[in-house]
Amino acid sequence: MREVPVALRLIDRIQENHKTITLVLDHALDARPGQFCMLWLPGVDEKPFSIAGPDPLMFTVSRVGPFSEAAHALSKGDPIWVRGPFGTGWSVGPGRALLAGGGYGAAPLYFLARRLREAGAEVEAALGARTSADLLFMDRFGGLGLPVHAATEDGSMGAPGRVTDVVAPLLGSGRFDRLYACGPEAMLKALEARCRETHVAGELSHEAYMRCGVGICGSCERDARLVCMDGPVFSVPGGG
Amino acid sequence: MRHSGPIDLSCMIAGVRLPTPLVLASGIWGTSPTLLERAARTGAGAVTSKTCTPAPRRGHRNPTAIDWGHGLINAMGLPNPGAAEEVALLRDAARRLAALGVALIASIAADTVEEFGRTAAIVSDAGPALIEVNISCPNVESSHGEMFASSAEAAAAVTRQVKASTSIPCVVKLSPNVADIASIARAVAAAGADGITAINTMPGMLVDAESGAPILAHGTGGISGAALKPIALRCVHEITAAVGLPVIGTGGVLTGTDAVEMLSAGAACVGVGSAIVSRGEHALSLILEELKTWISERGYHGLDDIRGRSHRGAGAGAIITNPPPVPGWEKSRA
Ligand SMILES: Cc1cc2nc3c(=O)[nH]c(=O)nc-3n(C[C@H](O)[C@H](O)[C@H](O)COP(=O)(O)OP(=O)(O)OC[C@H]3O[C@@H](n4cnc5c(N)ncnc54)[C@H](O)[C@@H]3O)c2cc1C
Ligand SMILES: Cc1cc2nc3c(=O)[nH]c(=O)nc-3n(C[C@H](O)[C@H](O)[C@H](O)COP(=O)(O)O)c2cc1C
Ligand code: FES
Numbered sequence: 380m381r382e383v384p385v386a387l388r389l390i391d392r393i394q395e396n397h398k399t400i401t402l403v404l405d406h407a408l409d410a411r412p413g414q415f416c417m418l419w420l421p422g423v424d425e426k427p428f429s430i431a432g433p434d435p436l437m438f439t440v441s442r443v444g445p446f447s448e449a450a451h452a453l454s455k456g457d458p459i460w461v462r463g464p465f466g467t468g469w470s471v472g473p474g475r476a477l478l479a480g481g482g483y484g485a486a487p488l489y490f491l492a493r494r495l496r497e498a499g500a501e502v503e504a505a506l507g508a509r510t511s512a513d514l515l516f517m518d519r520f521g522g523l524g525l526p527v528h529a530a531t532e533d534g535s536m537g538a539p540g541r542v543t544d545v546v547a548p549l550l551g552s553g554r555f556d557r558l559y560a561c562g563p564e565a566m567l568k569a570l571e572a573r574c575r576e577t578h579v580a581g582e583l584s585h586e587a588y589m590r591c592g593v594g595i596c597g598s599c600e601r602d603a604r605l606v607c608m609d610g611p612v613f614s615v616p617g618g619g
Numbered sequence: 620m621r622h623s624g625p626i627d628l629s630c631m632i633a634g635v636r637l638p639t640p641l642v643l644a645s646g647i648w649g650t651s652p653t654l655l656e657r658a659a660r661t662g663a664g665a666v667t668s669k670t671c672t673p674a675p676r677r678g679h680r681n682p683t684a685i686d687w688g689h690g691l692i693n694a695m696g697l698p699n700p701g702a703a704e705e706v707a708l709l710r711d712a713a714r715r716l717a718a719l720g721v722a723l724i725a726s727i728a729a730d731t732v733e734e735f736g737r738t739a740a741i742v743s744d745a746g747p748a749l750i751e752v753n754i755s756c757p758n759v760e761s762s763h764g765e766m767f768a769s770s771a772e773a774a775a776a777v778t779r780q781v782k783a784s785t786s787i788p789c790v791v792k793l794s795p796n797v798a799d800i801a802s803i804a805r806a807v808a809a810a811g812a813d814g815i816t817a818i819n820t821m822p823g824m825l826v827d828a829e830s831g832a833p834i835l836a837h838g839t840g841g842i843s844g845a846a847l848k849p850i851a852l853r854c855v856h857e858i859t860a861a862v863g864l865p866v867i868g869t870g871g872v873l874t875g876t877d878a879v880e881m882l883s884a885g886a887a888c889v890g891v892g893s894a895i896v897s898r899g900e901h902a903l904s905l906i907l908e909e910l911k912t913w914i915s916e917r918g919y920h921g922l923d924d925i926r927g928r929s930h931r932g933a934g935a936g937a938i939i940t941n942p943p944p945v946p947g948w949e950k951s952r953a
Binding site for chain 2: 382417419426458460590592594597602605608
């Protein structure tokens with residue numbers, strides 16, 4: 380796809396939970412897991428969203444403000460404008476992979492899980508949310524037949540607590556070569572520290588306020604790096 | 620013929636020596652000190668900070684910048700933290716750049732002549748090598764009503780006020796969207812400018828076929844990159860024909876050959892912005908290497924050998940008195 384917004388039609392709109400939908404579009408995109416697109420609704424705004432699946436192209440959108448509100452109001456057959464894919468994405472190869480997702484971070488990790496499996500990797504997933512109603516993509520991960528560990532802050536499903544509490548012992552077990560993560564900044568920060576302690580390589584997908592999406596405006600800076608161009612996936616070295 | 624001795628690519632702009640003739644254009648990578656340092660490490664002789672205004676600005680809603688195929692179009696709306704906050708960032712940037720021998724150019728804009736002066740005084744505290752006076756942003760509605768760059772009087776008034784408010788040399792950034800850019804250049808020169816940056820972006824618009832809506836949330840925006848080059852070359856040629864001030868020739872420079880063309884049109888040094896998108900983050904170092912190769916392959920010694928050559932030839936308005944026949948013309952008429 381070119382870097383001008385292209386109008387794509389919704390072929391499906393899946394209600395994932397009380398505040399999250401998946402938009403399924405009439406298009407296949409050549410993209411890597413971890414990459415994102417800028418979604419535009421004329422007169423509303425343009426915002427970055429991770430690719431939840433490339434063929435058909437899918438985005439999972441949680442309702443948090445004006446743009447996501449407007450995206451939730453779309454119906455089958457409506458257009459939404461897409462520019463991208465942008466960013467680096469996660470590495471895909473064989474090995475023993477642990478995937479850790481918070482909130483809608485589960486969506487791009489599901490795309491990753493499928494690619495990792497195709498590449499012959501052993502994959503386990505840990506998903507966290509506030510309550511069982513907020514957990515996303517449990518069924519989809521389950522459908523891949525891989526072990527899924529859940530954590531909810533209110534204990535309504537899986538282990539009580541945060542996804543980081545579930546991930547810490549898994550990382551310490553020595554069973555994994557690599558941690559892939561996507562979720563809120565606080566979760567990523569905690570996971571980065573766990574990676575360093577346990578010497579497991581990490582690939583963490585971060586967010587930042589984006590304008591251009593193509594690495595020129597500087598809006599999305601994070602420690603001298605541009606999330607849209609150098610990221611959104613950043614590596615934490617393992618080994619040691 | 621290949622020149623064997625070392626090629627000197629350093630150059631002077633408004634009394635400041637730059638190690639290379641490439642200047643990171645304002646607005647590219649914002650004002651983050653660490654990003655300006657990153658740009659400096661890729662071969663810039665100077666880097667220009669994002670334009671700052673007296674008060675903070677949030678900028679326009681998205682979409683704000685689109686890579687449409689022949690360069691970019693943007694309407695960021697000058698998002699910046701405001702001059703008072705900016706000073707600390709500029710100070711940090713100046714310190715990082717000094718260690719690399721790269722000059723910092725601080726860009727400012729304001730709504731009134733007086734505020735231009737005050738903003739210049741504020742950013743001067745950070746000790747930039749130069750102040751760039753942006754009177755040519757096409758994407759903000761000022762209380763002044765139009766760009767200061769639109770009229771010779773307004774451009775001169777801003778220049779005089781800034782010069783009276785700081786001892787740091789000032790370059791004034793002009794707009795291509797005027798009837799006679801040479802007359803604006805003469806006015807800012809007479810008002811005491813130490814140099815000129817030419818050009819800022821050219822107003823334009825993208826419309827989405829499907830919805831019929833303008834793509835940029837602001838409606839119109841500024842065209843930069845490949846599509847801007849012929850306009851920038853014309854402006855730099857006209858300005859350097861009119862005034863003796865050094866010019867930072869900016870607009871559509873993507874390759875070493877583009878830089879040669881800009882220097883040939885009379886530029887003292889060369890601004891680079893949109894190339895960061897089309898050629899990647901190492902655009903400046905690529906352009907610098909290509910420029911060096913171009914110069915050495917032709918046996919030249921440095922920038923002085925190529926600068927201003929567009930003024931020597933037949934030039935604008937030359938009339939061919941005995942035009943050669945156009946092949947196939949007779950047939951297509953028949
Ligand atoms: C690479 C990337 C991938 C993403 N992928 C997804 C995805 O797959 N699914 C998804 O639902 N979202 C995703 N997001 C997040 C999404 O882009 C934002 O939530 C977006 O802002 C939503 O727009 P909005 O208008 O609905 O809400 P907004 O009004 O933008 O508000 C969104 C949230 O951000 C806060 N906020 C707004 N502006 C600022 C600011 N300047 N500083 C700090 N906080 C602010 C608000 O308080 C609110 O909680 C992604 C973001 C990035 C950078
Ligand atoms: C995203 C973006 C932001 C810009 N912001 C500014 C700015 O704040 N101040 C300014 O004087 N020029 C700004 N410009 C214009 C550039 O400095 C430069 O004059 C123009 O892009 C032409 O050069 P180029 O073709 O090499 O990009 C901006 C350009 C772009 C693409
Ligand atoms: S969003 Fe513009 S540089 Fe990343």
